[in-house]
């Protein structure tokens with residue numbers, strides 16, 4: 122639940138620096154978004170066919186690496202571990218969201234991944250959506266944050282934490298061990314964050330999901346950002362104020378990270394976009410780079426933007442977020458393959474970032490070109506739907522960060538979170 126911690130004088134990890142004072146959210150405005158334009162700097166190359174899927178049995182989409190408390194990617198006895206949303210390849214791709222199960226994969230070289238098993242024995246929710254995983258070395262346990270989601274068509278989302286897993290490594294692989302305890306750590310409150318019920322009045326989908334753990338680089342506070350919506354009181358899908366995506370913030374109020382308070386959102390896209398998905402941070406040169414993903418179809422009427430990674434830069438958690446490249450666009454799918462990838466995750470890589478994603482729908486194009494549209498995919502015979510879907514890790518991209526400008530500079534062959542050899 123939401124516990125008002127302000128003024129309680131809580132002490133956090135590093136102790137000496139004052140805790141964050143929440144401020145107003147920055148706005149991603151229609152003016153920013155009207156500058157969205159694919160350029161060489163912001164467009165991904167077309168993904169070549171033929172990437173070996175990392176699993177024969179499961180579709181794989183949103184993926185996150187096991188990281189240390191400080192955000193660096195964990196390597197345990199030489200192994201990297203990633204967690205993915207997965208669903209059986211018996212399902213057509215559109216049905217996968219309702220059956221999403223988190224599984225883990227491990228790798229020695231950081232780009233050829235082998236299947237482990239499921240991340241949880243008895244997770245909360247009918248199915249689980251995206252999250253983040255932190256390994257505390259001194260406690261030898263994983264803090265796994267995820268979204269506990271109720272069945273279709275409701276898709277009620279709450280934020281959950283699983284604690285208690287550890288890892289056993291050997292020459293041939295990695296195994297998750299231990300019994301995990303699951304706790305709900307956050308739910309929409311109707312004031313800062315729109316509830317499912319409020320969204321029903323708007324007639325539009327809602328979000329309260331994708332918890333991303335990070336430690337405040339100066340205060341040491343344990344924080345989460347997540348995908349939410351700001352209640353705007355709108356009551357119809359044609360009202361632009363129904364497009365109300367935000368980046369939500371929560372702060373832990375106990376050391377065991379089982380209790381959290383909701384803080385106000387720090388970024389909003391009211392009348393701009395309804396979904397600021399999988400928010401996550403990269404800290405670089407004293408700057409806070411906040412990345413989100415969004416879809417073409419969730420832009421408010423009158424605005425246009427591709428399925429892409431978007432980003433903003435500020436000097437603090439509740440600072441003034443400036444959209445990168447003037448518009449926020451960081452990595453767009455190319456015009457000729459507008460749905461080739463999704464769910465980009467930017468990970469620190471020296472002064473730059475490495476951006477991992479999953480292969481979404483190939484061979485789709487704008488309806489204007491007379492090809493199959495995204496809406497039509499679900500009406501194709503199952504085998505044809507499956508043929509169009511990648512459902513595996515996409516090649517990673519290297520993206521330069523230069524202040525508030527970024528540039529896609531390189532494509533790696535496989536799905537990496539840190540380059541091989543590092």
Ligand code: FRU
Nearest residue numbers: 183218250251331398399464
């Ligand atoms: C992004 C996303 C996440 C969610 C998951 C559901 O790809 O929409 O926000 O956790 O996919 O499948």
